[in-house]
Structures are given as structure tokens and as C-alpha cells.
Amino acid sequence: MKAIIVDDELNARLSLRGILEENFPNIIIVAESKDVPSAVTAIHQCKPDLVFLDISMPGYSGLELLKFFDESQINFKIIFVTAFSEYAINAFELSAVGYILKPVRIDALEKALHKVIMDNDNDLEKLKTLQTNMESPLDKKVALNTGDGITFLELHNILYLKADGSYTHFYTTDRHRITVAKKISDFERLEAMGNFLRIHRSHIVNLCRIQKILKQDGGMVIMENGDTLSISAERKNGLYKKFEDFKL
Structure with a gap:
């Protein structure tokens, strides 16, 4: 499975790459990006199966990534890697999306990988729901x-x-x-x-x-x-x- 890591922090990218390479050899990191625009380019070029995506980044939030793709181009799964608060964890859980918290633990990563790989439900709709839950106080x-x-x-x-x-x-x-x-x-x-x-x-x-x-x-x-x-x-x-x- 080809994967891309998107995070503005170099140490965070290196840490996640190291954990994946040591414990999940079936996940091949084909690119790293420090912001959403470069991630969009990498996704078009590398066509990954999976994107590890931070939310809080300069310029564009990770939640805005899908705005740069037509629905027919979204052929990849997303796992959010975040240091967000308990409030955000509630949003992730209620939206049924894959996520792991920083610092990344191997057991949490394994659970998230199993969830997104085995889940054939409507990922795009779940991600739209997450964005609503994170940004709109009225329409959660x-x-x-x-x-x-x-x-x-x-x-x-x-x-x-x-x-x-x-x-x-x-x-x-x-x-x-x-x-x-x-x-x-x-x-x-x-x-x-x-x-x-x-x-x-x-x-x-x-x-x-x-x-x-x-x-x-x-x-x-x-x-x-x-x-x-x-x-x-x-x-x-x-x-x-x-x-x-x-x-x-």
C-alpha cells in the first residue's frame, strides 16, 4: 500500500515514517509534504492508497485538502494524525473517520490502519461530516x-x-x-x-x-x-x- 505523509513538522514526518517502516512493512511511503498545496501535487503524481494527514498546518488546514480534488479523483484513504483536544476527538469519533493522536503509538496506528483498510463506506461523506463538526457549531x-x-x-x-x-x-x-x-x-x-x-x-x-x-x-x-x-x-x-x- 502506497502512502504519503502530510505534516508541516519535519520531526513528526520522520517519526511517523520510522514507526511505519519498522512495524508496518506493507505501507510504503512514496512522498512527504509539509503543506496542502505540495500534498495535492504529490497525490496527483504518486497516486497513493493512503494519506496520513495533519490538520493544523500553515496556509490551508488539512480539512481543506479535498477541496482541490474532484470526487472522481479521491481514490485514497485518509488517516488524520493530530494533537487536537478532546473536543476534536469527539468530532473524529462522531464522524467515523480514521485518526491517531500525537505522539503516535503503534497500537493506535494499527487500529486506525485496520479501520480504514477494511472500511468500504462513503469516506467522502464522512470527511464532509468531520469538517462540519469541526467548523460549524450549528450543523453538527x-x-x-x-x-x-x-x-x-x-x-x-x-x-x-x-x-x-x-x-x-x-x-x-x-x-x-x-x-x-x-x-x-x-x-x-x-x-x-x-x-x-x-x-x-x-x-x-x-x-x-x-x-x-x-x-x-x-x-x-x-x-x-x-x-x-x-x-x-x-x-x-x-x-x-x-x-x-x-x-x-
């Missing part, structure tokens, strides 16, 4: 693997999530239910990306879609679609605190 999305493909769901269209063993059901404003083969705990990171809160071991709710909070029977919320969800005792104070500033 989550990429949900539904078995027959990936559903891209805008966060503001989610009413709530409901746990069902090793599965999670997403209930939406258009009265659809989307089921994914992940535990609800895997989606707690939504709390850092939008107005979401886990109010019970079985429920994560969109706070903007709560219609009413009831105090009887230990506490419940009524969602916009009329569904009533329980609030666990240990999470009740956290929910009330979220709405303290809105009380009249």
Missing part, C-alpha cells in the same frame, strides 16, 4: 453505522437515545428510529458536542427537545414527541442544573 452530525451503510444524522434532529443491551436506538424529530450495534455509553461523547445529557442508564436526551420535566415518580421528562423518560436519582441534579438559568 453523527455518522451512524446501521449495518447496510452509514446514516448521517444532524444532532439537532435527535430527540433522544435509548439503550437496548448492546444496541442503541436513536429517536428523531421526524419520528424515525435508527438502530446501531453500539452500547449507549459509546455515545456519551455527544455531551461534549451538543446539548445532550445522559439522564438515566437507558437514555441520553437532547436538552433542546425536552417539553416538560415532571417531579413525580422520582422524576421524568416529556420529549417533544410525547415520549416520557425516567430520570435516575444520581443524574437528577445534573439535569436541573442545566436549566437553572432558564427559570423565571
Whole structure:
């Protein structure tokens, strides 16, 4: 598999190259680039299968790389190599893209390589979703693997999530239910990306879609679609605190 490393830091490029050459001999580095324009040239010339891409670079962000290609020219996978914060990690996870954090660890690199090589889903749409999640505060999305493909769901269209063993059901404003083969705990990171809160071991709710909070029977919320969800005792104070500033 031919690969290109794109990073403005020389030491970062050399470090990643060394790890790959020593531990992943099937990955052949055919070029290195220090910015997006030179990466575009290298991709056209070398036609790589894989691009290791930093995000924060002078001139153009790594997220802007795809702007220089027609969709028919994007025949390569991308693994982001980044030192970004927890906020950005949430964006990567919700967008279902491949990424590794600096400093690069061999086990994380192996996991990312397996993910992008085995994944035949719509990479371009996932990358567009990542850009939205990183740059737009209003239109964030989550990429949900539904078995027959990936559903891209805008966060503001989610009413709530409901746990069902090793599965999670997403209930939406258009009265659809989307089921994914992940535990609800895997989606707690939504709390850092939008107005979401886990109010019970079985429920994560969109706070903007709560219609009413009831105090009887230990506490419940009524969602916009009329569904009533329980609030666990240990999470009740956290929910009330979220709405303290809105009380009249």
C-alpha cells in the first residue's frame, strides 16, 4: 500500500515514517509534504492508497485538502494524525473517520490502519461530516453505522437515545428510529458536542427537545414527541442544573 505523509513538522514526518517502516512493512511511503498545496501535487503524481494527514498546518488546514480534488479523483484513504483536544476527538469519533493522536503509538496506528483498510463506506461523506463538526457549531452530525451503510444524522434532529443491551436506538424529530450495534455509553461523547445529557442508564436526551420535566415518580421528562423518560436519582441534579438559568 502506497502512502504519503502530510505534516508541516519535519520531526513528526520522520517519526511517523520510522514507526511505519519498522512495524508496518506493507505501507510504503512514496512522498512527504509539509503543506496542502505540495500534498495535492504529490497525490496527483504518486497516486497513493493512503494519506496520513495533519490538520493544523500553515496556509490551508488539512480539512481543506479535498477541496482541490474532484470526487472522481479521491481514490485514497485518509488517516488524520493530530494533537487536537478532546473536543476534536469527539468530532473524529462522531464522524467515523480514521485518526491517531500525537505522539503516535503503534497500537493506535494499527487500529486506525485496520479501520480504514477494511472500511468500504462513503469516506467522502464522512470527511464532509468531520469538517462540519469541526467548523460549524450549528450543523453538527453523527455518522451512524446501521449495518447496510452509514446514516448521517444532524444532532439537532435527535430527540433522544435509548439503550437496548448492546444496541442503541436513536429517536428523531421526524419520528424515525435508527438502530446501531453500539452500547449507549459509546455515545456519551455527544455531551461534549451538543446539548445532550445522559439522564438515566437507558437514555441520553437532547436538552433542546425536552417539553416538560415532571417531579413525580422520582422524576421524568416529556420529549417533544410525547415520549416520557425516567430520570435516575444520581443524574437528577445534573439535569436541573442545566436549566437553572432558564427559570423565571
